[in-house]
Amino acid sequence: xxxxxxxxxxxxxxxxxxxxxxxxxxxxxxxxxxxxxxxxxxxxxxxxxxxxxxxxxxxxxxxxxxxxxxxxxxxxxxxxxxxxxxxxxxxxxxxxxxxxxxxxxxxxxxxxxxxxxxxxxxxxxxxxxxxxxxxxxxxxxxxxxxxxxxxxxxxxxxxxxxxxxxxxxxxxxxxxxxxxxxxxxxxxxxxxxxxxxxxx
Amino acid sequence: xxxxxxxxxxxxxxxxxxxxxxxxxxxxxxxxxxxxxxxxxxxxxxxxxxxxxxxxxxxxxxxxxxxxxxxxxxxxxxxxxxxxxxxxxxxxxxxxxxxxxxxxxxxxxxxxxxxxxxxxxxxxxxxxxxxxxxxxxxxxxxxxxxxxxxxxxxxxxxxxxxxxxxxxxxxxxxxxxxxxxxxxxxxxxxxxxxxxxxxx
Numbered sequence: 514x515x516x517x518x519x520x521x522x523x524x525x526x527x528x529x530x531x532x533x534x535x536x537x538x539x540x541x542x543x544x545x546x547x548x549x550x551x552x553x554x555x556x557x558x559x560x561x562x563x564x565x566x567x568x569x570x571x572x573x574x575x576x577x578x579x580x581x582x583x584x585x586x587x588x589x590x591x592x593x594x595x596x597x598x599x600x601x602x603x604x605x606x607x608x609x610x611x612x613x614x615x616x617x618x619x620x621x622x623x624x625x626x627x628x629x630x631x632x633x634x635x636x637x638x639x640x641x642x643x644x645x646x647x648x649x650x651x652x653x654x655x656x657x658x659x660x661x662x663x664x665x666x667x668x669x670x671x672x673x674x675x676x677x678x679x680x681x682x683x684x685x686x687x688x689x690x691x692x693x694x695x696x697x698x699x700x701x702x703x704x705x706x707x708x709x710x711x712x713x
Numbered sequence: 714x715x716x717x718x719x720x721x722x723x724x725x726x727x728x729x730x731x732x733x734x735x736x737x738x739x740x741x742x743x744x745x746x747x748x749x750x751x752x753x754x755x756x757x758x759x760x761x762x763x764x765x766x767x768x769x770x771x772x773x774x775x776x777x778x779x780x781x782x783x784x785x786x787x788x789x790x791x792x793x794x795x796x797x798x799x800x801x802x803x804x805x806x807x808x809x810x811x812x813x814x815x816x817x818x819x820x821x822x823x824x825x826x827x828x829x830x831x832x833x834x835x836x837x838x839x840x841x842x843x844x845x846x847x848x849x850x851x852x853x854x855x856x857x858x859x860x861x862x863x864x865x866x867x868x869x870x871x872x873x874x875x876x877x878x879x880x881x882x883x884x885x886x887x888x889x890x891x892x893x894x895x896x897x898x899x900x901x902x903x904x905x906x907x908x909x910x911x912x913x
Contacts, residue, residue, distance in 0.1 A: 557790040585856035586812060590757040593805050597797045601845065605793050612786060629844075632852035640852035641845045644829075645801065648844020652832035656785035 516701065517570045519543045519554060519563075519607065520577025524673055525624070528694035529576055536698060541567050544577065554578075554603040557610070564614040572701045573611050574622045575604055580638040582681075588638070596638030600625075601645040612658055620662040622700040623650060627669040627713060633681050643667070647709050654707025662706035668693040669713035688712055716901065717770045719743045719754060719763075719807065720777025724873055725824070728894035729776055736898060741767050744777065754778075754803040757810070764814040772901045773811050774822045775804060780838040782881075788838070796838030801845040812858055820862040822900040823850060827869040827913060833881050843867070847909050854907025862906035868893040869913035888912055 516533055520526040521542035533540050542548035543563055552563040554577055578600035581592045604623045611621060628636045629643035650665045657663060670682040671690045696710040716733055720726040721742035733740050742748035743763055752763040754777055778800035781792045804823045811821060828836045829843035850865045857863060870882040871890045896910040 585809070585853055586858055588809055590802075590806055590809065593802055593809065594798075597802060597845070598794075601801075601841065602790075602793055602797060605841065606790055609785070609788055609790065609793065628852065629848045630851070632848075632855055634856055637849060637852035637856060640848040641801065641805065644848020645797070645841045645845035648829045648832075648840040648847075649837060651830070652828065652837035652840035653785055655832055656834055656837060658786055 514571035514701070515539045515541065515569075516572040516574060517541050517543060517567050519552065519573070519575045520624075522547045523576055524671065525690055525693055526576040528690040529574060529697045532691070532694040532698050533574075533701070536702070541570070543567075554607060555598050557606050560606050560610050564610055567614065570615050570619065572620045572622070573607060573615060574697050574701065575607055576624050578604065578624055578642065580642050582635045582638070584635055585637050592638065593641075596642055597645070600639070600642035601649075604646050605649060608653060608657075608663060612661060615659075615661060617659040618661065619659070620664070620701050620706075622697050623663070623665040625665050625667045625709070627667065627685070629667060631685075635681065650709065651707045657706075662704070664700040664705060664708045664710060666693055666696040666700065666710045666712060668696070686713065714771035714901070715739045715741065715769075716772040716774060717741050717743060717767050719752065719773070719775045720824075722747045723776055724871065725890055725893055726776040728890040729774060729897045732891070732894040732898050733774075733901070736902070741770070743767075754807060755798050757806055760806050760810050764810055767814065770815050770819065772820045772822070773807060773815060774897050774901065775807055776824050778804065778824055778842065780842050782835045782838070784835055785837050792838065793841075796842055797845070800839070800842035801849075804846050805849060808853055808857075808863060812861060815859075815861060817859040818861065819859070820864070820901050821853075822897050823863070823865040825865050825867040825909070827867065827885070829867060831885075835881065850909065851907045857906075862904070864900040864905060864908045864910060866893055866896040866900065866910045866912060868896070868911075886913065
């Protein structure tokens, strides 16, 4: 398959790239910089330009998303909008515009995380965006045109991220980033839709 | 208790108002117009002005929220942002600003609905916003200052709305709006936090 991988330079993106290559897929990479295509997924115009460059794809896999991490009482209204734009609006935009650039039976695979179900302090904007996307995926699954599918991978904290995030996710059992990458393969090569693949 | 009720002129707002009055509470009403206080909850400045007028409250109950209803393939990026702003950003704003205007042990009760779990066609923006708020409530519950609490009421379609929405929610078992109003009373007078009160 020809697969568009957005967020390809990140920790998860690199693992997904490796897993997809190992399965023999052609991967077109996109990210803010350092990939085949430069894209800012929070900007609909940039997303449009990306899809014009990719041509028709068999699958879209996103590993990118950004939210502010702050105590609830220190959030400004700009932080809330930035969190919604950085991980919810952006991912909806990849799907909304992507349907016209993906083949019949194509799949979309988005990213959320454990904070939609198990919150931690300073993570309320991640919870907000993750919850939005998990519910959106269930909804989009029954509306996507051309028998296209959509799922989301929702991992807990990565083993590889524990040095940086271990104090926030204290007591959480981490998973290797490769386990989350396998969930992308499952979404892309499998036939389910509307699923939240919990990896924990 | 002195309770700020936002969305007081809507179908659900009127039922919550009646239920709170029946329990002997003092209810300060707010809505776009026709209430004690006029407010546009999508505008942080308008929310600020509302809280300045209410003075300190014992509980904040919101029944207001708006999202566009459109087939997925007809949504523009402006619709997505409007949905996020109308029912997710707006409700976070009520909490974010509200903590400073609510007493110790005060409660916030927000509104979502069945589409976070069971989608219908044209409802993807409602699903998106509902999922965001349900996850946010779980997160905010572990961060709110002053022992304040937060819950969300998530009803299925109302019996009273079936004439207008029956064709969208075909086969759904509706609930009377009064049942959802009782969930607000439960949230406000009870002691739980971080809960999604499913009413279906």
